[in-house]
Structures are given as structure tokens and as C-alpha cells.
Amino acid sequence: MASAFEYAPAPESRGIVDIAPSYGLFIDGEFVEAADGKVFKTVSPSTEEVLSEIAQAGEADVDRAVKAARKAFEKWSALPGSERAKYLFRIARIIQERSRELAVLETLDNGKPIKETRDADLPLVAAHFFYYAGWADKLDHAGFGASPKPLGVAGQVIPWNFPLLMLAWKIAPALATGNTVVLKPAETTPLSALFFADICRQAGLPKGVVNILPGYGDAGAAVVAHPDVNKVAFTGSTAVGKEIARTVAGSRKKLTLELGGKGANIVFDDAPIDQAVEGIVNGIFFNQGQVCCAGSRLLVQESIQDELLDSLKRRLSTLRLGDPLDKNTDIGAINSEEQLTRITSLVEQGEAEGAERWSPACEIPTSGYWFAPTLFTNVTQAHRIARDEIFGPVLSVLTFRTPDEAVAKANNTPYGLSAGIWTEKGSRILAVANKLRAGVIWSNTFNKFDPTSPFGGYKESGFGREGGRHGLEAYLDV
Amino acid sequence: MSDKNDKTERAERLSVFKTYKLYVGGKFPRSESGRVYEVSDSKDNWLANVPLSSRKDARDAVVAARKAFGAWSGATAYNRGQILYRIAEMLEGRREQYVREVADAEGLSKSKAAAQVDAAIDRWVWYAGWTDKIAQVVGGGNPVAGPFFNLSSPEPTGVVAVLAPQESSFLGLVSVLAPVIATGNTAIVVASEKSPLPALSLGEVLATSDLPGGVVNVLSGRTAEIAKPLAAHQDVNAIDLAGADDVLAKELEIAAADNLKRVLRPQPVDYTETPGIDRMTAFLETKTVWHPTGSLGASGSSY
Numbered sequence: 087m088a089s090a091f092e093y094a095p096a097p098e099s100r101g102i103v104d105i106a107p108s109y110g111l112f113i114d115g116e117f118v119e120a121a122d123g124k125v126f127k128t129v130s131p132s133t134e135e136v137l138s139e140i141a142q143a144g145e146a147d148v149d150r151a152v153k154a155a156r157k158a159f160e161k162w163s164a165l166p167g168s169e170r171a172k173y174l175f176r177i178a179r180i181i182q183e184r185s186r187e188l189a190v191l192e193t194l195d196n197g198k199p200i201k202e203t204r205d206a207d208l209p210l211v212a213a214h215f216f217y218y219a220g221w222a223d224k225l226d227h228a229g230f231g232a233s234p235k236p237l238g239v240a241g242q243v244i245p246w247n248f249p250l251l252m253l254a255w256k257i258a259p260a261l262a263t264g265n266t267v268v269l270k271p272a273e274t275t276p277l278s279a280l281f282f283a284d285i286c287r288q289a290g291l292p293k294g295v296v297n298i299l300p301g302y303g304d305a306g307a308a309v310v311a312h313p314d315v316n317k318v319a320f321t322g323s324t325a326v327g328k329e330i331a332r333t334v335a336g337s338r339k340k341l342t343l344e345l346g347g348k349g350a351n352i353v354f355d356d357a358p359i360d361q362a363v364e365g366i367v368n369g370i371f372f373n374q375g376q377v378c379c380a381g382s383r384l385l386v387q388e389s390i391q392d393e394l395l396d397s398l399k400r401r402l403s404t405l406r407l408g409d410p411l412d413k414n415t416d417i418g419a420i421n422s423e424e425q426l427t428r429i430t431s432l433v434e435q436g437e438a439e440g441a442e443r444w445s446p447a448c449e450i451p452t453s454g455y456w457f458a459p460t461l462f463t464n465v466t467q468a469h470r471i472a473r474d475e476i477f478g479p480v481l482s483v484l485t486f487r488t489p490d491e492a493v494a495k496a497n498n499t500p501y502g503l504s505a506g507i508w509t510e511k512g513s514r515i516l517a518v519a520n521k522l523r524a525g526v527i528w529s530n531t532f533n534k535f536d537p538t539s540p541f542g543g544y545k546e547s548g549f550g551r552e553g554g555r556h557g558l559e560a561y562l563d564v
Numbered sequence: 565m566s567d568k569n570d571k572t573e574r575a576e577r578l579s580v581f582k583t584y585k586l587y588v589g590g591k592f593p594r595s596e597s598g599r600v601y602e603v604s605d606s607k608d609n610w611l612a613n614v615p616l617s618s619r620k621d622a623r624d625a626v627v628a629a630r631k632a633f634g635a636w637s638g639a640t641a642y643n644r645g646q647i648l649y650r651i652a653e654m655l656e657g658r659r660e661q662y663v664r665e666v667a668d669a670e671g672l673s674k675s676k677a678a679a680q681v682d683a684a685i686d687r688w689v690w691y692a693g694w695t696d697k698i699a700q701v702v703g704g705g706n707p708v709a710g711p712f713f714n715l716s717s718p719e720p721t722g723v724v725a726v727l728a729p730q731e732s733s734f735l736g737l738v739s740v741l742a743p744v745i746a747t748g749n750t751a752i753v754v755a756s757e758k759s760p761l762p763a764l765s766l767g768e769v770l771a772t773s774d775l776p777g778g779v780v781n782v783l784s785g786r787t788a789e790i791a792k793p794l795a796a797h798q799d800v801n802a803i804d805l806a807g808a809d810d811v812l813a814k815e816l817e818i819a820a821a822d823n824l825k826r827v828l829r830p831q832p833v834d835y836t837e838t839p840g841i842d843r844m845t846a847f848l849e850t851k852t853v854w855h856p857t858g859s860l861g862a863s864g865s866s867y
Contacts, residue, residue, distance in 0.1 A: 213709065229701065231840070324824070331821035336814025343824065500823070519853050527853045534854050536708035540716050544849050545801070546824045551850050554706055556716065564842070 093406070096413045098200045103191045105277065108139040111147055111300065112283035114154035115293030121146035126302075128276055131197035132410050132419035132454040140276050143301035148268070148308040151297040155239040155266040156314055158294030163236050163264035167223030174219030174262060176289040181212040184285070188278060192250055193410045195277040197419030197455070198373050200411050206372075210535055211254040214553075217537035218258035221558060225263065228555055230564040236264035237340055237563050238316030241309040243330075244279075245322045246272035246421050247376040247477075252321050253279050255541075255552045257296060263561040265317065268297045270309055274422045276300035307333070315339060319560060321378070324475075324501070324546050342550025342560040344378065344542055346475040347503030350496035351381030351532065352518065354489075355390045357508035361530065363397050366481070369506060369532040371405065371459055374420055375479040378547070379504035381532055383472060385492050388485045395463065395483065402459050403446040417479060420455040429457050429478030436462050436471035441482070467498055475501070489514065493521045502544030506532045525551070584614045584760075586621065586784065587767025589628030590777015596620050601785070603761060606671025614760050617785035619793040622752065625781035626797050629723045629750040632778030637720045637748035641696035648692035648746060650773040655685045658769065662734060662762060669733045669759035683836055684738040690838070691742040698747060698844055711857045718848040720748035721826055722801030725794040727787055729806050732835050733759035737766065739835045740806050743843035745779055752781045752800075754791060754807065760784035788812050795819040802826035802847050806833070 108125070110117035124142040129135060143151075162170070181188065188211075189203040196203075225234050240260045244252040249271055260267050271279035283298045299305055303326075310318050310330050317340045320330050324345040334341050351369050353362050369381025386394050410418035420426045437443050441462040448458040457478055465472050465482040472482045486492040496505055505524040507515050515529045525543045528534060535541065540556035542548060550560045584603075585592040594600075599616035615621075636644070655662065659681055667677035703717040724744045729736030733756045744751045755763030767782045783790050787807055795803055795816040802825050805813045813830050820827050828846045 328821050328824060331824060332818045335817035335821065336810070338829075345824075515855065519851075522851075525849065525851060527851065529853060529855045531712065531854055531856050534708075534710065534712060536706065536710065536712075536714070538706040539708050539714050539854075540706070540850050540852050542850070544721075544851075548824065549826055554716065556702075556850055 093414050095409070097409060097411045098190055098193075098413060100190055100194065100411060103187045103194070105138050105191070105194070109276070109280045109300070110141045111143050111151070112280065112296070112298040113147065113151045114297065115287070117283070120144060121150070126273060128195060128274065130194050130454075131274070131421050132451070134453050137194060138277065140280070140300045143270065143299035143305040145304075145308045147299055148305060148312055151268045151299055152239055152241070152312050152314050154294035155268050155297055158292060159238055159266045162266055162292060162295050165264070167225060170262060170264065171219045171222035173289055173291055174215050174222060174258065177285060177291070178212050178215035178219060180285045180288055181208070181215060185209075185212065188250060188281060190411065191281060192278050193418070195275050196246065196249060197410055197421050199415040199418040201413060201415070202373060202418075207248060207251050210537070211250050214251070214254040214537040215258045218262040221259075222262040225558070225562070228558050230559065230562055234263070234562040234564050237561060238265060239314060240265045240267050240317040240319060240561065241312060241315040242267060242269040242319045243306040243309060243322065244269065244271055246275040247373060247378070249275040250278040250282065253282055255321075256319050259552070259557045260317075260561050261295065263558055265561050266295045268299060268309055268315070270299045270301055270306045273300070273302045310334065317561060320344070324548075327548055340560065342542075342552070343548035344550070344552060345546065345548040347378045347380065347501045347543065347547050348383060348473065348475055348499045349379055349381045349504035349506070349524070350383045350385050351506035352385045352492045352496060352508065353387060353390070353394060354507075354509035354511070354514065355387040356510045358510065359390070359394060359397055362394065362508040363401050365506060365508060365528075365530070365532040366398060367401055367405070370481045371417060371479050372533050374418060374457070376421060376425070376477050377533070379526060379533070381504065381506050382476060382481060384481055384483045385486050385495055386483060387492075388487050391485055398461070399444065399446070402461065405446065405459055407448055407456065407458065408451060417459060420457050420478065423455055425477065426455040426457060429476055429480065432471060432474060432476045433460060433480055436465075436469060436482070439469050439471070441465045441469055441471060467495060473499065489518060493518060497521075497523050500546040503547035504528070582612070584612050584764045584784070586615050586617060587764070587770065587780070587782040588621070588625050589631070589781065590771060592767065592771075595785070596624070603759070605668040611668055612761060614764060614784045617783040617790050619789075621783055622790050622793045623797070625752040625783055626723060626794070626799055628778040628781050629752050630799055632776055633722060633750045636745070636750055636776055636779045639748070641699070644746065644748065645692045645695035647774050648688055648695065648742065651769060651775065652685050652688035652692065654769045654773050655681075655688065659685070661765065665762045665765060666734045669761055670731070680732070680735045684735045687735070687738050687839075688742055691746040694841075694844065695746050698841065698848075701841065702845060702848065703850070706852070711859055713855045713857050714852065716850050716852045718747065718845075719851050721847045721849055722749060723799060724749045724751050724847050725791070725797075725800050725803040726751050726753040727791055727803070727805055727807035728753055728756055728763060729835070730756050730758065730787070734762035734766075735835045736806070737763050739833070739839060740804055740843065741780065743839070744804070744847055747844050747848055749802075749847050750779045752783065752794060754787055754794070755782060755784045756807065757785070757787045791816055792819065795825070796822060798823050800825060802828070804828040804846070805830045
């Protein structure tokens with residue numbers, strides 16, 4: 087379909103960010119090489135350009151970082167909460183100051199559109215630190231008894247889909263409650279965590295309180311298994327989450343897991359169609375669908391299926407895929423070749439199983455990792471694309487006739503992270519929300535996040551909550 | 565009638581033994597395996613033969629607990645509170661029986677056993693009062709930075725397997741069971757292996773307390789044998805390992821990871837102390853619901 091509007095390119099300048107040719111591990115306040123000297127390259131997924139060469143943490147480095155964190159714990163946990171709070175407020179403010187730089191950096195390293203890093207990731211990152219900063223000297227009033235104690239050294243392993251935001255979700259509550267941190271960012275997106283290390287330096291954070299160890303799964307496994315780690319927090323796939331739960335079994339390590347999802351976005355016949363369409367698009371195409379709480383299953387009431395799908399397809403035809411740094415880009419690059427392969431394979435399976443595939447006309451750039459927004463109709467609950475988390479811009483459409491059927495289908499998954507409800511009838515929202523087994527329910531909206539709002543799953547989407555007062559519990563000995 | 569005559573008469577009367585049975589789905593079955601094991605008091609006197617539950621009994625109990633979950637979790641908190649209070653009422657009336665059973669089971673004097681039973685009855689009363697308060701304490705509105713109403717509420721995790729403490733056969737049992745069902749979960753409780761009689765008798769009280777069948781299911785037998793299929797069961801949502809030793813607890817925690825059960829590890833607990841809310845929150849999920857608030861502009865229009 088010819089676009090009604092032609093847009094001139096409007097790229098954000100990458101001159102604002104200065105990426106060094108190489109980075110070390112951040113241990114005990116210093117950037118250091120890996121003990122075995124290993125390095126890996128991080129590339130920009132939209133161009134495959136090598137952005138930098140990064141030291142790759144191994145077991146010896148994990149041990150060194152845990153020792154540094156342990157050493158720092160005594161003083162950090164003994165600081166008055168009001169002093170810890172001020173460090174966190176400083177960090178929040180520096181993030182705000184460097185927000186544009188970090189947004190461009192994140193877009194380069196992750197591939198997501200600048201309008202998302204600029205308008206969603208970075209504001210949420212700063213807000214998260216600002217929110218938990220305020221808790222540091224008010225823990226007596228958080229409902230966990232008087233003077234709740236920190237756990238010690240927190241080992242944290244985060245994914246590549248929201249690199250800096252997931253770092254904020256992990257580090258802010260950990261530091262506010264008096265823990266020290268060893269954090270492993272994902273191997274495809276190490277840069278913003280390393281820039282955060284520099285922010286810790288600027289904020290004057292004591293050495294060893296935050297340690298950043300870029301690396302692969304083996305480094306993450308070493309963090310989880312380290313005997314002197316008191317707390318493990320992981321965001322990532324359900325399969326790895328289960329492996330971590332097995333690793334910490336029998337230990338005294340406290341564990342929180344934020345894992346996969348297969349969120350149902352339920353649209354009733356009385357829903358405002360245009361708003362629902364915007365919500366559906368946001369639910370599955372935000373961050374190219376690489377979101378654990380994505381609304382990846384659309385459950386539409388049978389009577390409005392045609393009208394809704396027509397409208398949705400029209401809207402998808404206006405989405406702009408391309409240069410993530412362009413301010414008009416809606417759909418950026420897939421984060422890695424590996425992820426693109428996984429999406430492609432699941433989509434091929436969807437077709438092979440008999441579902442009907444549709445994508446808008448969409449020009450795919452010649453270099454980088456890309457996947458056109460994709461919609462499947464004639465999907466049944468038995469189809470793999472209705473059961474497995476695809477983690478890509480792929481929406482599976484199913485239908486229902488009654489609210490009971492909608493609820494049964496929505497809950498027919500081992501996951502339980504998110505769900506959406508679209509209807510003008512308030513009592514129906516509350517009745518359906520009550521029956522859905524999911525940790526976050528968006529009604530007449532989708533993919534909203536806030537530091538005060540607890541986030542986390544039911545069932546195999548993990549346990550524990552991040553955000554809000556609830557998020558403190560994961561880092562307190564209660 | 566003189567005392568002497570009374571005693572003579574009693575001595576001549578042969579007492580009626582109780583057949584101790586499981587409590588599953590509101591009924592009192594024997595183990596499907598047909599197996600029993602001997603239970604003795606602290607001086608090694610035979611007390612009873614009790615069911616030696618099998619894997620199949622454990623699975624049947626899960627089915628019963630799952631079936632009961634919808635109605636129990638959907639009952640009003642006030643209703644659940646009244647039923648828990650009713651359990652205390654029923655226990656109070658059979659206090660002497662439990663004092664005897666606890667004294668036999670744990671080798672306690674009558675007065676010490678009575679203190680355990682009284683504390684257990686009071687514990688039901690304590691949790692009866694919690695059912696309609698816990699949501700206000702651990703849930704609430706969140707002041708998000710946008711035009712949204714945002715509410716977090718606790719919800720029960722689902723079907724919870726509870727390994728009752730091995731030593732405290734009644735107070736310990738009640739202390740781990742009551743918090744699980746107070747919030748709307750349903751439970752499969754594995755009684756103390758050595759001293760299961762108070763737990764099995766509790767089933768008789770639960771059955772006459774308006775507690776719907778299947779909300780609590782009581783199994784007796786070898787803890788390790790019953791706990792393993794429960795820890796590995798895909799339709800069990802959580803497990804309390806209070807009655808497992810360290811070796812068994814680790815094995816069960818590994819099995820529980822397969823469907824990411826919520827696991828409460830064994831920890832030292834003084835069951836005579838007033839509990840905190842931890843045993844309730846361990847088996848609660850937090851659900852957060854968002855909705856746009858819209859806004860009334862100067863013209864009075866709204867979303």
C-alpha cells in the first residue's frame with residue numbers, strides 16, 4: 087500500500103555518544119581485563135557494525151567480583167539509609183542528564199527505535215532509581231517489620247530486550263535495601279551497563295558496591311552458583327529460570343525470577359475498536375515484540391473479528407520499519423541473528439501447521455536483522471505459535487464467543503505474566519481480570535510500566551515482584 | 565452408683581478402636597494401596613494402624629484440591645474467616661480427644677499437651693481473623709505517574725503441598741496449614757510420619773466445619789514417598805517443606821523447579837510464638853490491574 091505520507095529521514099545524531107573501541111569488566115570500581123584475557127564483540131543489530139570489543143567474564147572474574155561486593159557490603163549496608171538514598175538520587179539525576187546519550191547508545195546496541203529508548207526506556211530507568219532512592223531511609227515503614235536487613239551480595243542476570251531498564255529494576259532496589267551487586271548484562275547488549283558503571287563512578291558510589299560483568303551464559307551460571315552470593319535475581323527465559331531454580335535448591339539463596347510469557351489480549355465486541363487496535367499494536371510490536379509481557383495472543387470476540395482485523399491490518403500497513411535511530415521509526419531491528427533465526431523458525435512452523443500468515447508490504451533493509459510485523463489468523467490453541475513464546479513481532483489471532491471461553495483460552499498456557507482486556511463494560515473488566523491467572527492486567531490499555539507498580543508473573547512466568555513496595559521484599563531478609 | 569462400681573463396669577467394657585483413615589476430597593478413604601503402618605506412642609505402645617499412602621493417593625489428593633480451588637478461592641474472605649473460626653469451635657468441643665492424642669504422640673504430660681492443643685485452637689482463631697485483612701495489608705493502590713488507576717491485590721497461588729512438621733504433630737500442623745487455606749489456597753498436607761494421629765483426626769473436625777471437601781486433604785505415610793510425587797506434580801503450584809530434612813528438602817526443591825513451584829524452605833520455627841504473615845505471603849501472588857482514569861476537562865468531557 088502506498089504510504090499517505092512520505093517522510094524525510096530524521097535520524098537522531100549518534101555524535102552524542104562516544105563509544106570506546108574496547109571496554110573492560112567493572113570490578114571493585116575499576117575497569118579490568120578478564121582473567122583469561124577473553125574478549126567478545128558487540129554489534130549493532132541494525133547494521134551488523136561492530137560497536138566495541140568487550141572483556142568477557144569467566145568464573146575467575148565472577149569470584150573476584152563477588153569478593154569485591156562482599157568486601158563493600160559491610161560498609162554499604164551500615165551506611166544510614168539517608169546516605170544510600172542520596173547516592174541513588176545522584177544516580178537518577180545523572181541518568182536524566184545523560185538520557186539522550188544513553189538512549190542513542192541503547193538504540194545502537196539493542197536495535198530498538200530511538201523513540202522507544204528516548205520516551206520509554208530512559209525515563210523509566212531514571213524514575214526507577216528515583217523511586218527506590220526514596221525507600222532507602224524508610225524501610226522501617228515498608229511493612230516488613232522494624233529495621234529489615236539486607237541479604238548481602240546480590241547476583242543479577244539480565245536480558246537484552248531492555249538492557250538498561252532491567253539493570254535499573256535489579257540494581258535500584260538492591261542498593262536501596264543495602265545489598266551490593268554483581269550484575270551480568272546480556273552478551274548482545276553490554277554497553278549501557280558499562281556506561282552505567284561510569285555513572286556509578288560519577289556519582290561517587292563506593293568501590294565494589296556495583297560490579298558489572300559482561301559475558302555469556304557461563305558467566306551468568308557462575309554468578310548464580312557462587313557460594314558467597316546471597317540473592318539471585320534473573321530475568322530471561324523460562325528454561326534458564328528453571329535451571330537456576332535447580333542450582334540454588336538446598337542453599338539459603340533467595341531467588342526471584344521474571345521469565346517468559348504468552349500474554350492474551352482479549353477484545354470484546356463492545357470495545358472501542360480504534361483504541362483496541364492501538365493497544366494491540368503496542369502490545370505486540372513495541373520493541374519488535376521482544377517483550378516478556380507482550381500481548382502475543384489476540385483473543386477477539388467472533389462477532390467483531392472481521393472489523394477488527396481489517397482495522398488492524400490497515401494500521402499495520404502504516405508502521406515504519408527501518409533505521410532505529412530515525413525518529414519516525416516504529417519497528418527497529420531484531421536484537422541478534424540467533425533471535426531472528428528463532429522467530430523465523432517458529433513462524434515457518436506456524437505456516438506448516440496451517441495458520442494463515444499475513445504481513446504488510448514492508449521493505450527490509452539489506453544488512454542487519456529484521457523481521458516484518460506478522461499476523462497469523464486461523465490459529466488454534468494447539469498450534470505452536472499459540473503456545474510458545476516467539477519473542478518477536480508476531481501476533482497469533484484466536485477467537486472466542488463468551489467471556490468464559492475467553493478466560494479459559496487466556497489461561498490455557500503454562501505462563502502467567504500479562505493480559506489485556508478491551509471492553510466498555512466496567513463490571514466485565516473486573517470479572518475477567520479476577521479470573522485471569524496473570525500478574526499484570528492492562529484494561530483498555532497495554533504495556534504500561536511504572537516504578538511504583540509491582541511487576542511479575544504467576545505460574546511458569548516466575549515468582550517475586552519487581553517495582554513498588556513489593557519489590558523491596560526480594561532484597562530483604564524477611 | 566459408687567466409684568468402685570463405675571470402674572468395674574468400665575473395665576468390663578471393651579473399647580471401640582478408631583480406624584484412622586485419610587481425608588481426601590471430603591471423604592475418608594483408606595490408602596488405595598491397601599497398606600498400613602503401625603503408629604506407637606513415645607513408650608512404644610501400639611496406638612493404631614494408619615494408612616501408608618501411595619503415589620496414587622497423592623495424585624488423587626491433588627485432583628481433589630484442584631477441584632476445590634475455584635470455589636474456595638472465590639469464596640468471600642468473610643466466609644472463609646467464618647469457616648476457619650468454625651474449625652476452632654469444633655476443635656474446642658473435642659479438646660480432650662486432641663489432648664490425649666497429642667500427649668500420646670509427643671510423649672507430653674497432659675498439661676503440656678493441653679497447652680499445645682489450646683495454642684492450636686487459638687491459631688485457627690488468629691488466622692480466621694486474617695482472611696479479610698491480608699489484602700489490605702499487602703495490597704493497595706499504586707501512585708503511577710500517569711492517568712491510570714492501578715491496584716495490586718494478593719491472590720492465592722493455587723494448590724499447595726504442605727509437609728507438616730515432624731515433631732510438633734498438632735500445633736505445628738495447624739500452624740503450617742491454616743495460613744495456606746486462610747488466603748484461598750487448597751492444600752494437600754502430609755502428616756508427621758511418626759505421629760500422624762492428631763492430623764488424621766483433624767480431618768474429622770474439618771469435615772464438620774463447613775469447610776468444602778477437597779480444600780484440605782490429609783495424607784499419612786512416609787513423608788519422602790508421598791512428597792516426591794507431590795513436588796514433581798505439574799498441577800501443584802507450591803510446596804511448604806517444613807517437614808523435610810535438609811537432604812530431602814534439596815531433592816524436592818529440585819523437583820519443584822520443573823514447573824516453578826513456589827517453595828518455602830524448612831526453617832527453625834517456634835510454633836508457640838504468634839506467627840507473622842510470612843506463611844501467608846509465601847503462597848500469595850500479586851495481581852496488578854491498570855485502567856485509564858481519563859480526565860474531566862473544563863468542559864466536563866471524559867474518556
